[in-house]
Amino acid sequence: MPGFKADFLWGGAVAAHQLEGGWQEGGKGVSVADVMTAGAHGVPREITDGVLPGKNYPNHDAIDFYHRYKDDIKLFAEMGFKCFRTSIAWTRIFPKGDEQEPNEAGLQFYDDLFDECLKYNIEPVITLSHFEMPYHLVTEYGGWRNRKMIDFFVRFASTVFTRYRGKVKYWMTFNEINNQANYHEDFAPFTNSGVKYQPGEDREVIMYQAAHYELVASALAVEAGHKINPDFKIGCMIAMCPIYPLTCDPNDMMMSVVAMHRRYWFTDVHVRGYYPQHLLNYFARRAFKLDITDDDLQILTRGCVDYIGFSYYMSFVTKAMEDNPQLDYDETKSLVKNPYVKASDWGWQIDPVGLRYSLNYFYDLYQLPLFIVENGFGAIDQPESDGIVNDQYRIDYMRNHISEMKKAVVEDGVDLMGYTPWGCIDLVSAGTGEMKKRYGMIYVDKDNDGNGTLARSRKKSFWWYQDVIKQNGENI
Numbered sequence: 001m002p003g004f005k006a007d008f009l010w011g012g013a014v015a016a017h018q019l020e021g022g023w024q025e026g027g028k029g030v031s032v033a034d035v036m037t038a039g040a041h042g043v044p045r046e047i048t049d050g051v052l053p054g055k056n057y058p059n060h061d062a063i064d065f066y067h068r069y070k071d072d073i074k075l076f077a078e079m080g081f082k083c084f085r086t087s088i089a090w091t092r093i094f095p096k097g098d099e100q101e102p103n104e105a106g107l108q109f110y111d112d113l114f115d116e117c118l119k120y121n122i123e124p125v126i127t128l129s130h131f132e133m134p135y136h137l138v139t140e141y142g143g144w145r146n147r148k149m150i151d152f153f154v155r156f157a158s159t160v161f162t163r164y165r166g167k168v169k170y171w172m173t174f175n176e177i178n179n180q181a182n183y184h185e186d187f188a189p190f191t192n193s194g195v196k197y198q199p200g201e202d203r204e205v206i207m208y209q210a211a212h213y214e215l216v217a218s219a220l221a222v223e224a225g226h227k228i229n230p231d232f233k234i235g236c237m238i239a240m241c242p243i244y245p246l247t248c249d250p251n252d253m254m255m256s257v258v259a260m261h262r263r264y265w266f267t268d269v270h271v272r273g274y275y276p277q278h279l280l281n282y283f284a285r286r287a288f289k290l291d292i293t294d295d296d297l298q299i300l301t302r303g304c305v306d307y308i309g310f311s312y313y314m315s316f317v318t319k320a321m322e323d324n325p326q327l328d329y330d331e332t333k334s335l336v337k338n339p340y341v342k343a344s345d346w347g348w349q350i351d352p353v354g355l356r357y358s359l360n361y362f363y364d365l366y367q368l369p370l371f372i373v374e375n376g377f378g379a380i381d382q383p384e385s386d387g388i389v390n391d392q393y394r395i396d397y398m399r400n401h402i403s404e405m406k407k408a409v410v411e412d413g414v415d416l417m418g419y420t421p422w423g424c425i426d427l428v429s430a431g432t433g434e435m436k437k438r439y440g441m442i443y444v445d446k447d448n449d450g451n452g453t454l455a456r457s458r459k460k461s462f463w464w465y466q467d468v469i470k471q472n473g474e475n476i
């Protein structure tokens with residue numbers, strides 16, 4: 001039976017702001033991640049008005065990858081990585097975001113980083129915007145509620161496409177662009193779009209406007225990238241948490257369909273180049289006044305993505321509710337527990353079959369190559385007396401997910417490009433700002449309070465994953 005392709009991209013994934021540190025080095029500007037304090041499970045991260053004294057900002061130093069990347073990439077090479085997914089911190093290239101000329105020191109840093117990867121035949125897979133837009137664009141322009149953002153982003157994208165056209169082939173535009181479908185909370189609108197809501201604002205319409213500008217910017221970037229290097233593969237990046245109906249009650253089923261519409265229409269626009277009719281009808285029902293021009297609609301058709309990158313950690317469940325006859329979706333209220341699966345310490349429901357389902361969902365709809373660019377288990381690790389973390393729970397999580405992914409490829413015929421588990425080296429959690437929520441196969445000695453030597457050590461999962469890569473998944 002055939003398995004994964006010979007050139008399957010096994011690797012690992014991170015994002016600049018969650019591991020680099022060096023937040024003021026090499027001319028870097030302040031990003032949205034630099035004004036978020038540490039939270040915890042159930043304690044949201046605080047978004048402060050600029051960097052305030054006396055607050056704990058875990059992304060400022062993170063795990064100091066900025067200075068240690070050579071040693072870390074060496075460990076990735078030892079694990080056998082074929083690719084390494086990271087992002088380019090926008091603020092290293094355009095520290096404020098609205099400059100005309102890029103910052104050479106920032107460009108040089110990524111030249112060196114990519115050279116280091118290529119030295120080991122590790123293909124860089126690069127996200128352009130991963131929760132780290134320049135903070136200046138928030139204070140001066142209101143973030144992505146402002147159309148001017150499109151030009152700033154496209155300038156940034158074109159600059160790095162041109163600079164790295166011979167070094168980077170795989171790109172993604174906006175990380176988990178659909179997280180902001182949860183506009184009821186402050187986190188995703190800020191990390192996705194630099195949007196801070198004022199009391200009394202209609203959050204939803206602002207979210208759709210910001211997302212629209214991002215989709216136009218993404219399309220322009222895809223178009224520009226293909227001109228700069230026709231071999232580029234430029235994808236979108238979707239946070240995939242499929243939403244199941246709680247029961248086979250037809251009303252629950254319909255609620256799940258509408259919930260999926262609200263969370264995943266972003267993929268339709270990225271892939272097909274136009275808005276799905278259900279969303280246009282929804283805009284009309286809500287009488288949203290959106291700035292969507294004919295020119296924008298043209299641009300969307302010209303910048304369709306080459307592949308679908310997505311993260312998969314968990315699935316969701318919804319049910320119809322009597323006080324919601326129009327099946328409106330509110331991510332803070334519409335979701336219920338899945339009685340069939342267990343959850344992590346952070347309440348993320350563990351559902352490997354949901355990964356196979358997601359792969360089929362995307363492939364049935366779009367027939368584009370898919371790339372699992374995040375998956376993994378956030379857990380508390382405790383090194384044992386020999387100093388090694390015996391993370392059998394992480395191995396179990398990954399084995400079960402890879403096994404389902406293999407069924408999607410072998411039995412269902414899904415075209416899958418690669419698999420890059422999240423936080424291959426321990427880093428700062430995006431959602432909570434903790435170090436304690438670890439995903440790595442490489443342990444980093446640092447705790448929530450910032451104490452630790454930053455020493456790196458291999459966990460049990462390191463050798464396990466090394467073997468998976470060596471055997472191209474044949475042992476799963």
Ligand code: P53
Binds near residue numbers: 018311313428
């Ligand atoms: P953390 C929510 C739901 C799914 C994925 O998340 C998410 C989020 C936001 O927290 O984020 C992605 O660190 C994201 C990464 C992030 C990773 O998943 O909250 O792309 O930046 O670190 C894991 O446990």
